Amino acid sequence: MRKLRTKLLTPLTPDAAVIYKDHVIAWDDAGISYIRRYDPALDSDCENRRDQLCLPGLIDVHTHLSQYRIRGAYEPSLLSWLDRHVFPEEARSADPAYARSVADEFFQALFAAGTTTSVIYTAPFHEACEIAFASADASGARAFIGLTMMDRNSPPELIQNTDYAYSRSVALYERWHGQNPRLDYIFTPRFALSCSAELMAKTARFISDRGAWLQTHLSENLQEIASVLKIFKASTYTQVYEQLGLLTPHSIFAHAIHLAGSELDLLAENNCRIAHCPDSNFFLKSGEFNYPAFEAKGIQIGLGSDVAAGTTLNMLYHAKIANFRQSVHSLKPQRLFYHLTLGNARLLGLDERIGSLEPGKEADLCFLKTPPIPDEDLLAALCFWGHEFPVTETVIAGRTVFSALEG
């Protein structure tokens, strides 16, 4: 049992969070045992972390493991960026040794940033996806991981035939679903441009039968959207996914920038989830996410780094950018913090297990060294420059996966 004397900050609702000053948090691999005010008579055996802040482990609902090494590779927009930087880099993961070194590096970087749960696309090779799962399993990560599917309009070194994309994804699902309580498989068609209708429809039937998770990209870039509407002879991008059966409560759509009102209705009616990735959206000049429109429809929004179009895995940086990249609408610190923690956990159906600091929840924790800031200003400081606060320790399911402390 670990027992620490520290300050804690935890979300309560989308609009409220609470600080517990000078408290003790105790946990083991079964979960958080208790949180209580420090009592010198009972707690003299605590580790002293009074100069630190304990948060729930941070959650990233959209990231690309195999792109980790090309963060910041410059191109003015999405489709040429994919061709010039992303596809050549993902092709390198056909080599298992390369895929393994990127996966190990990626998970260590996540933990060093205080991220405990992530939703991941891998390169479009079965073995690279299997290697990512093995790395997550060994390192202690909590993750949803999917083999990127692409059987159309893709470069020869990456393109899969339809049977490979489908059957290998199903095999990975069968291998990893229910295997480890921290890991799950997520079906991952890259986007409508690179997937055939046949592949997406077969995938939709499987995920509906099993209640499996699915992630893809939706309406990121105007040129992409025009091509999708032409290829599928559809009036909207969301309608393409709807007609193929991909709109489910276990479907996570990244970006969703350029949508008509009827598309928001479809996403709301089907209880779909949105991965909002503001850093990526402005790096590639894709456009501004209409946060208030999604909020008004009651659609669940999560925050993602979208590395490598997002330039860092540090989710506190993405909290800041989520506010900065709304040109009119302002997101409060309470809301930003909720998105990184309990909100992202809820989006993934994990809010009973993780996302806040409560006895009985699993111990996914992030400790940060904080500058001397008054408590009333701490949450805002965390959301707007917390990415500069050093992470001292990251814990997943009670196990320390990262420590910057001596000894």
Ligand SMILES: [Zn+2]
């Ligand atoms: Zn992405």
